[in-house]
Amino acid sequence: MTSVEITHEERAELATALLGALDPLAAAVRSRASGGLSAERMWNAEPVEVALSVLSAWKLVDAEVKRLTAVAAATAGSYGAGYEQLGAAWGITRQGARKKWPEAVSRPAARPGALELFGGTAELAEDEASGGWRWTAVGADGVTGEAPTGLRGREEAAAHAGAFLAAHAEGVGRTEGQEPTEA
Known part of the structure; x- marks a missing residue:
């Protein structure tokens, strides 16, 4: 995979979309x-207070982008991508990818349709009646979740299941002593 470039028009559209998405978060902050x-x-x-509030909102967006990037890397790794491929997609070396996403490349799943990510497991299944895909999962924190049938393909089901497993990695999204909640 080669480096991905963005056109001026695409950059302008992306900036508009990101600013639109940031507005509610910036307002809440x-x-x-x-x-x-x-x-x-x-x-x-004071303008500095307003600007710092917006900067704080961008920090929150940055953290979420990093989390979603890790989910995408782990999903690619679960399909067999190696660190060399992950690094090429991100524009870094194989070693850089291994350092950035140390758990992204996993051992092959024990059975087809299974994902093991972030300490949890998910099963992907095709619904022959509808032609769509669904997933069921148990996160590392013990929370179970599932998606109804209708996802467009195995890759989409894996991406959604991977995001669920990332959100339910042990200790994510809860404070000490708080019990996990159902998704």
Whole structure:
């Protein structure tokens, strides 16, 4: 796989989409920072305070992009991609990919249709009646989840199951002493 380039037009469209997605998060961050002032009043502050609220929102987006990137790398690894391929897709060396996503390349699954990621397991299955795919999973934290049939293919089912397993890795999304909740 070669390096992926982005055109000027694609970059402009991406920026517009990202800014649109950031707006509600930035507003929530700003609301908390302003002590819950109304939407009209919370933006009436020193420009540096407003800019720092937006920067805080971008940090949250950055963390979520990193998490989703790890899910994508782990999904590719579960299909047999090696660190050399992951590195090529990301524009880094094989060693860099191994360091960035140390658990992305897994041993082959014990059986077809099985994923073992982030300490949890998922089963992928095709629904012959509808032609769609579904998944059932148990996260490392013990939470179970499933997707109804209708996913367009094995890859889509694996991506959704991988995201579920990442979200339910041991200790993710809960504080000490808090019991896991059903998805």
